Amino acid sequence: MQALEQKILTEGIVLSDNVLKVDAFLNHQIDPVLMQQIGKEFAARFKDQGITKIITIEASGIAPAVMAGLELGVPVIFARKYQSLTLKDDLYRSKVYSFTKQTESTIAISNKHIHSSDHVLIIDDFLANGQAALGLADLIHQANANIVGIGIVIEKSFQTGRDLLIEKGYRVESLARIQSLNDGKVTFIQA
Ligand code: G4P
Secondary structure, eight states, X not given: OHHHHHHHHHHOEEXXXXXXXXXXXXXXXXXXXXXXXXXXXXXXXXXXXXXXXXXEETTTTHHHHHHHHHHHTOOXXXXXXXXXXXXXXXXXXXXXXXXXXXXXXXXXXXXXXXXXXXXXXEEEEEESSSHHHHHHHHHHHHTTOEEEEEEXXXXXXXXXXXXXXXXXXXXXXXXXXXXXXXXXXXXEOOO
16 A cells, blocks of 8 residues: 555654554554545455454554444454453453563453454554464454454564464455565565
8 A cells, every 4th residue: 555655664663673663653643544545445455245343452453443444334343452440241352472572461352242143354553473463363263253354554574474364364455565674674565
C-alpha cells in the first residue's frame, strides 16, 4: 500500500536492525486519514468473504481494526492484555509470548461476543514473530469460529511470523512488507 510505505519512509524511525518506531502515526499519535485508507484496503482485500467479526488486540491494533470494521460493516472485538474490572467470567484465554519484549501475557475475550457461526478477520498493527496473531487465532478456535484471514498493517518479513502463519494455513495480507531495517534504512518487499 503506497500511502503507508510513504508514511513509513517519511515518519518512521529505525531504532535498530529489528525495530521500527511508528509513534507518529500508528502506535501513539494516530493519523486518522491514513487509518481510513488502511481500513478501506483491508476491506477491499477481504470483501466477499462473509466476514462477521474483526478481532484485534489492544492497544495499537484497535485503530486499523475499527476502520476496517467500519468499511466492512461488522463489529470489532479487541482482546484484553490486562485484567479488566468488568471482564471477569466466561472468558476465552490464551498465553502470548513476546520475543521482542521477552514477556508473557494472557490475552482474553468474552465468550459473549464470538460464536461458532462467526467468520472472523484478525487484524494487528505489527507482525514480527506471529505470537500475537497465533494467540488471537487460539481464542477464535476456542469459540469454534472460522478464521477468514489475518490482516497486518506492517509486516517485518525478515522475522518468522509470516512463514509460521502461512504454514498453519492462514491467509496473511500485509499492507507494508519490510524486507530489511539494516543500516538505518527501510526497504520493502514489492507486491
Ligand atoms: P509477534 O506478536 O508478531 O510475535 O510480535 P512481538 O511479540 O515480537 O511484538 C510484541 C509487541 O511489540 C507488539 O506490541 C508489537 O506490535 C510490537 N512490535 C514488534 N515489533 C515492533 C517494531 O518493529 N516496532 C514497533 N513499534 N512495535 C513492534 P504490543 O506489546 O502489543 O503493544 P501495543 O499494541 O500496545 O502498542
